[in-house]
Amino acid sequence: MAGQRRSAVDRSANSDLAAAFEDGSAYIPYLAVGDPSYERSKAYVEALARGGADIIELGLPFSEPIAEGPTIQNAIVRALKGGMSPELFFQFVEELDVDVPLVCMTYYNLIYQYGRTAGDGPGPEAFVEKAASAGISGFVVPDLPAEEADPLRAACDEHGLDLIFIVAPTTEGDRLERMMQRVSGYVYVQARLGTTGARSDVSDQTTASLDRLADYDLPKAVGFGISGGEQAERIVANGADGIIVGSALVDIVANGVENDEPTEAVADRLETLSRELKAGAQRGDEARQANVDAK
Amino acid sequence: MAGQRRSAVDRSANSDLAAAFEDGSAYIPYLAVGDPSYERSKAYVEALARGGADIIELGLPFSEPIAEGPTIQNAIVRALKGGMSPELFFQFVEELDVDVPLVCMTYYNLIYQYGRTAGDGPGPEAFVEKAASAGISGFVVPDLPAEEADPLRAACDEHGLDLIFIVAPTTEGDRLERMMQRVSGYVYVQARLGTTGARSDVSDQTTASLDRLADYDLPKAVGFGISGGEQAERIVANGADGIIVGSALVDIVANGVENDEPTEAVADRLETLSRELKAGAQRGDEARQANVDAK
Amino acid sequence: MSTDGKFGDYGGQYVPEALMPAIEELTEAYEQYVLENKDGFMDEFRDRLTDFGGRPTPLQRADRLSERYDLDIYLKREDLLHGGAHKLNNALGQVLLAKYMGKERIIAETGAGQHGTATAMAAAHLDMPCTIYMGERDINRQRPNVFRMKLNGSEVKPVTTGRGTLKEAISETMRDWATTVETTHYVIGSIVGPHPFPVMVRDFQSVISKEAREQTIEKTGSLPDSVIACAGGGSNTMGSFAKFVDDESVSLYAVEAGGSSLRVDEDTGVAPNSASLSTGNEGVLHGARTKLLQDTAGQIMESHSVSSGLDYAGVGPELAYLVDTDRVTPVTVDDDAALEGFHRLSQTEGIIPALETAHAFGYLEEHHEELSGTVVVNVSGRGDKDLETVIEETDARDVPNAPDMSMFSGGGM
Amino acid sequence: MSTDGKFGDYGGQYVPEALMPAIEELTEAYEQYVLENKDGFMDEFRDRLTDFGGRPTPLQRADRLSERYDLDIYLKREDLLHGGAHKLNNALGQVLLAKYMGKERIIAETGAGQHGTATAMAAAHLDMPCTIYMGERDINRQRPNVFRMKLNGSEVKPVTTGRGTLKEAISETMRDWATTVETTHYVIGSIVGPHPFPVMVRDFQSVISKEAREQTIEKTGSLPDSVIACAGGGSNTMGSFAKFVDDESVSLYAVEAGGSSLRVDEDTGVAPNSASLSTGNEGVLHGARTKLLQDTAGQIMESHSVSSGLDYAGVGPELAYLVDTDRVTPVTVDDDAALEGFHRLSQTEGIIPALETAHAFGYLEEHHEELSGTVVVNVSGRGDKDLETVIEETDARDVPNAPDMSMFSGGGM
Ligand SMILES: Cc1ncc(COP(=O)(O)O)c(C=O)c1O
């Protein structure tokens, strides 16, 4: 990772997220908090940590998740039905017994509204402050493009949190530049067009995106559609600094609900898939290293 | 019946109809031929004759009887269902064993079409010829105003048949004149606006119509809504030369159908009502005579 | 164009005597108000047609159909008139005339409900009490239209005699009129009935061809080569043809409902079509001499068409005359082809036509090779009223160009 | 008038990154084709609105309502536009724009089905494949509209998430767009969504006020005193207001659905109304910052209105801004008053309005004493689509001016 780099992150980012990429590629799982209930959800997130998560993306469910495919949509519906709310989300984060950095993934309206509830009037500051104190390290906000992100970026800067942006296959040129000026922590590389959801192929779009980002000095984590160890391996071997996995894990939760499985059984399967993904990513690291060594 | 009269009937009319008014006022009942069947209908018409009919109006049923109220409409529906047709109608007339003049009441399309069936092309001649030979003395055609009547009038003249017109409460001035130039046999005075149907009151419109017709030297028979002897009496006393009764008689036929009564029972009731009506008309004659005598 | 009530031997006034004075009064009112614009009647009529009705309706080039047939096809968009069909041109004219005549009440018959809804709208607009007669069977087939009439404040009277369709409703309305003639005007729904109705309705409807003629010249620089319109009673037909009748170069096609077959069984009295111009013969019905579907004895037949607005055994006397004199060509399109025409126009032009109108497009598909140059087709109405029927009828037969409608069949709309 | 995507703090582009390039492409296309008439886009748009859509729509004096309220009331007759509502102005503009942009496919969301049918018609007319997303519950409430879309050749995809209404359909359409953005244009149905949709839809709809302004001056010699339009997303509203915004003497009233009550329960997340302008507060939904019905946490509420076209928890950002700056007065009319307004217009003017539109007439009845002079009311659509709902809802409550509908209640239409 050398050469003539454009620095994307002059801002002082939260060091937790950066650290997570230091020992090789990061495995970054996602689950919707509160799916299907507060307690079960806690057990599942802890299982991800046991399974080797380097960072965990915790979804705070929003009623109109326009960027999600059916799998995560349904998880969000379950979580909302189970009573999940921003307040409970923060309590959840505070009570969580894991030792990895936590990223909050949610939609902008919940961030924006929190100020109103807190009595500040609408705006992102109150939410970021609360998140920071609860132990969140950064944010992914799928409906907040760089163009609308300045208020949230400023609040993050003030509280030392990272703001992660999603780079789509269609993101390039000025837009990419604009985003890279505001991103911190890592870049979320969207593997292909569309919404979230587990798929078995890795698109050419991923490679192209990684190429466009090669000059930027920031970890690139690839997400959207990763479901197994071999995929993880290939993606990391192709240059990703991390893999983000959501729908494949949510599917396990959904199956648990459908088949009325006990919490531990579901947690075990989440841990097992996590190990497989983490192992795949590590094999990818080795392949990449071998490549570098060969040159 | 003297004074300065305008002669309405210069044409040589069928003498049967004129004769029927010679011995005081005429009782003119109507039934739809074929209601509810050919045979029963024959028995009913014969009962009318026994009951004192001076002329009988025989309805040849047409599928769109726009001038009829519900009672006669339903009779027509029953007769058509029973298979009545112009051919059967003529057979009926030929077979009928009564000794009073018969008037055919029907709609113009049946008269007009008969020529086509007969191979002459459309027009009234064939129908009139056939009617004359079957023993019909004249016609009432409710949807044929004087303005459209010349072809039928000509055919009637040729075969020595009468053409009766209906004078409505609204018929006056030029229209009345036009009609009176074409009418023969008798004038059908429509007692009130509307369609056929038995009602209990005699309208002022009747008296007004009789007044308008006073100067014309032709029998005036009043119809529409006459149902009992007292009505008949009053109408004749008021100056009518005859009474035409349809719906009240058709009601008896309809009741017979509804209650599945034997033919003779229905025929007896038709005969009984006929006697009542005829007697009422005769009382009316006497009252009128008393009036004339008193002057 | 005739205004004396006769078209050759057709036309006339075959009505009960009780109605004759009203018909004479109406004839006089027609001559004064409509022909001579007394008291500015025609000005007010035109203004209201513009502001309330939405006239002029567009003449739209049908790009995709033009390409399909290699013709220059223009659609006269009467479907955009208030109420969704050409019917308002006539209903508004007559209700307004009734007002000018000092009448206090309106009655009308309706078959498919289109004339009834148009009359109910006009009566509400002009504050006239209104009663609509409708066959009981038609009421059940056309419930949304019944509801629309009631919403507009009209009374809807079911007619239970006979088959309970248009024919019976007309007869029943005539009966009401015979009783109430002094205060009441009967708004007849097509160019049928006794004089002056056929000429009056034609005059009110002829705004269609007046506009279409001007619009075609404006858009193409010349007259059309052909004008096509469906024909039930024939009011949209004569409305589309009237101003072209004197243009001898313009061919006029009246498309009748061929139903399931053109074979008319005169002995049993059943016509599985409503093609009076093509298969009927001369007779007298509902006040006029014209071409009819009748059996050998002269009884009126039960007609049939998939579109209830064409399902009538008679036709306007003027059309009968123009057919006999070879000015108008009568053609037929059967139920299947009409349904295909319905789907074709919906899919290729984004216009869902009335099933009546669809017959004109059925003709275009089957005979486009005989046509040339510029063709104006009258889109007499929109198909919202027909959705239920289309589902049923498309389901019942194999319409090759129909969309998959399995989610609709069986259940109600 | 803003074209930079912000109205004060409202507006913006809150969408997934994957959509941003499409939105930038669309912004550019909007600026070139719509604002600068590149390749004669606007000329073709106007021609097609005229010939296919039926523009201009009339401005009709409502004589009987004027008398009732002692006002000079004029109706802008968007109900006469092809399809039966103002929706086609926008749908036709966007589908045509997609064609100019070289897109191959159209997607759209629909709630009541009016925007869906308008889009399906425009897509058929312009030969573009089209998929419409519609909540499963709405599909069941609006079957005739579903059928119309299918007849026009569109695919209708049921959305089963959430409550199965408009909100979910919009989200689902955005998901499709995120996947197919390179070949597909998303035709949004109101002045909502990310920039450039709110300004673009406003511009397409502003033909309403352009015409109404000219027509009012022509008919009365001066500007109106007030303009009234119902507001769901707000497209007919901004369409009716746009050209009057600079006329400071003209009062502008946006009539929202008051539903059964204005009380919004932020704790349980239920709003028994759809009055985002009147009772909502600032937030971000479907790509824009605007006024919303949301609970204390920022979750979008289940809104309610008897008219499904108004049943939306958000509203166009431009309207939110004009309300905050006191240029537009937001008012509400509840379900009962809307139903009464529906029956009143049907009976007194012979126009059966959409239930959405009926809200504007409910306002007129309740507040006519506060109005004076010339009042223009936008008749955004016709009520044919609402017959079933009106029967049910009128039956379920006591609407004093409803006709007797016993023959309809219970059974389907
Ligand atoms: C849309 C439409 N077109 C045509 C007709 C047929 O009537 P006419 O032949 O009088 O135009 C009807 C009758 O209901 C109709 O609704």
Ligand SMILES: Cc1ncc(COP(=O)(O)O)c(C=O)c1O
């Ligand atoms: C007739 C009609 N009016 C109004 C609306 C509300 O939409 P908007 O507020 O965007 O005009 C709708 C939406 O379906 C509608 O169909």
